[in-house]
Amino acid sequence: MTKPKLLVTGGTGYVGSFTVRALQDKYEILIVDNLLYGHEDAVPNIKVVKLDLSNGPRLKELMAEYKPEAVVHFAAYIQAGESVTNPTKYFVNNVSGSLNLLNAMVEAGVKKMVFSSSAAVYGNPENLPIKENQTKNPINPYGDSKLMIEMMLKRYHMAYGLNYVALRYFNACGAELDGSFGEDHRPETHIIPLLIRAYLKGEEFIIFGNDYKTKDGTCVRDYVHVLDLADVHKAALTALFDGLTTAEFNCGSGVGFSNLEIVKSLEAVTGQPAVYKFGSRRPGDPDKLVAGVDKIKDQLGWQAKYSDIKTITSSAFKWHKNHPLGYNK
Template identity: 45%
Template sequence: MKNILVTGGAGYIGSHAVRALIRAGYQISVLDNLSNGFAEFVPKGVKLFKIDICDPKELDAVFCEREFDAVMHFAGRLEADLSMMHPEEFFYVNCVGGFNLLETMRRHGVSKIIFSSSAAVYGEPKSIPIKEESDLKPINNYGRTKMIFEQTLEMYRASYGFSYVSLRYFNAAGADPEGGIGERHHPETHLIPNILKAAKGECDFYLFGTDYETKDGTCIRDYIHVCDLADAHVLALKYLENSDVNISRAEIFNLGNGSGYSNREIIDAARRVTKSNFKIIKKPRRKGDPSILIADSQKAEKILGWKRNFTNIDQIIETAWKFELSK
């Protein structure tokens, strides 16, 4: 298997996965409408199809132009808070667009897919750390659309023999130490890049929610470096490659560091890295934010042989800070 289509490959996590796939010897094509991605994140020599997955005719044209052995699917909406205000947009892109992709794959005989899922499918977990068999009870519409697409993948496995790996990762953070790509969203809703913008003096920093039932009243999250996530995607692809071609595969893996940091602890770490004592403005909770999300990633370690190279939060933030300063 060599020819891989990466949807959302000009975005934050997708662009890091593209670099990892190229290093692993794969031939890559990127499909991205650039609504949340950037053409400059796509390496030179990689074909970029500026296509929207919600347009089945354009999707079909891509699959007619090139043959693919597998798809790595990152394209979609990701802002949990906005999903509560505009559920129709998230359903349309994440579910309808995802369905268009699966149907196009089916028509063209492509049956292997790696899906960029999320810990948001779990909602407020009953126990920590979270295992893959934990109940799926998302509390925001973003998580609901991820869950719906996972269920759709299982339908296509059972009915059409698709093989898939769904990677439920927790809070992606950091940037490629080699530079050139990193986290950039418009609008930016993620904690670490907003902290770093405040450290640069570009904006105020808003801390949403200080009344959670946690050690310091703020949300606790499991931060995983984006390059470690990219490595996991390559390993997942190799897992499908090495599977019996006559047997459809379905696996789900959590990807996290296995340790949680509160928002206040992330602020403290960012202050250490940036040497900036930026101002904090407290705000009420955002709708759809769980209190605590921490991953149990032992399954990925055991089955995929996945190992994390970035385990220290200061180290993770340092790579993000380097990218932020380069912008």
């Protein structure tokens, strides 16, 4: 039986690579990636075309030649802090790159997209847990870029019948349970890999602030295991192939962990104390961000399975311990 074809942008990156490996049994996959931040070693046996989404004409040719049934769109620059000082980079790459992609889809008659959106579309929420219909008020250009793409999707659906699922991930984390594949962002800005790397090098780790309004004073975030994110893409694609037209879903565990709980969890996994101290707060960090997960459970039947703190820290620890240089071994 022939498999339905998917074109996957950013498929050599962290979340993309876990997802394509999970989808490859059911779908034929072609990855489009500029390889600036991704790793081909993360997607063995999957075809990768090195192409930047800024190249609209080549993208149109490729879309017309390959003619996928759906596009899964991960490609983006992802550093919220950098987006504040260099918004141009984020609007050009994320927004204009996505526009090229959407136009190539419309021209080739490709009608389905799963889009990697972000909890950053909400900004500092008024209520917790954060529900999908809550006010969208991004606090940085990265979040703006994701919200703008969601707006484009809505309009392209209305005008051209392009159907989509926007998945608003909370904090992606974790690795394959055997530690064979994992997170390798360069530069790394996420707490779990930074903590584990500091631990493995015997360096002191600094927790930003311990005077937040949370149970232990450190920030609380919703962490979602990358294996769960891979799984949610399967569910979203199945729903689109079954006739879903448009939807936005939070992808989180619905449970928040504090920074200090993550450190304690690493200590429990390794059996050794971690060296850490409390530093000052980072400007703009809300106390607590936790996803409302009822909608995705009700409508997609999806629920996180691997997003408990122990599975997250133990899988990530295995990956970093076995691959101190990331995908360069």
